[in-house]
Amino acid sequence: MSHDLSLNTADTVSSVQLHSSWKELLKEEFGKEYFLSLRSFLKQEKAAGRIIYPPGPRIFAAFNETPVENVKVVILGQDPYHGEGQANGLSFSVADGVRKPPSLLNIFKELNADLGIPIPVSGNLDRWAEQGVLLLNATLTVRANEAGSHQQKGWEQFTDAVIRAVSDHCSGVVFLLWGRYAQAKVPLIDGSKHFVLTAAHPSPLARTGFMGCRHFSQTNKLLESVGKSPVDWRC
16 A cells, blocks of 8 residues: 555555446545555555554445445445454444444444334444445544544545435435534535434533434335335344
């Protein structure tokens, strides 16, 4: 992942482990200077012996589990979890057997209040991703035990391009934007062809406003209104 500005776009694209639908849609991003700089930064982190989450094969998990043609809901997070074994490449999700972080637990509590779905044993949201829920973090990597350590390194430009691409190439997508950071992405979304639901962040540290939002039932009603199948929110 060297920062070699002579590296051509085709070489750069071929080395990114990404589902073919996203690779084609985002191919122009991989040759841009910010992305090459990001690759250089990640290589430097690895060379310095830094532990990075999620593990390499899971960095693009959100894209590999939800091809662009399947996207019908987007849930935007900020950073991957920075604790050992937590981050699995899907926003808010954790691997099987990992204790549910407080934000995820609140998501499940709201889901229970909204649709009566019991709080699951596992916090793994793979099943949502497989149904077309793009679980996208704005920053796709983080240094172990250092929250926000990979912010402003290029990931935000890349994931902004992802949001714009979904807005441009899909229709009738429901964007769930929780908290001010996620809501700042509203200008990237074409509100004439998509749905945007906003609420406070599910973190216990946020002010009241997430619990009671009923976003899961609202999402399914909106999907059905445009002829799409509802999400089975059970994990």
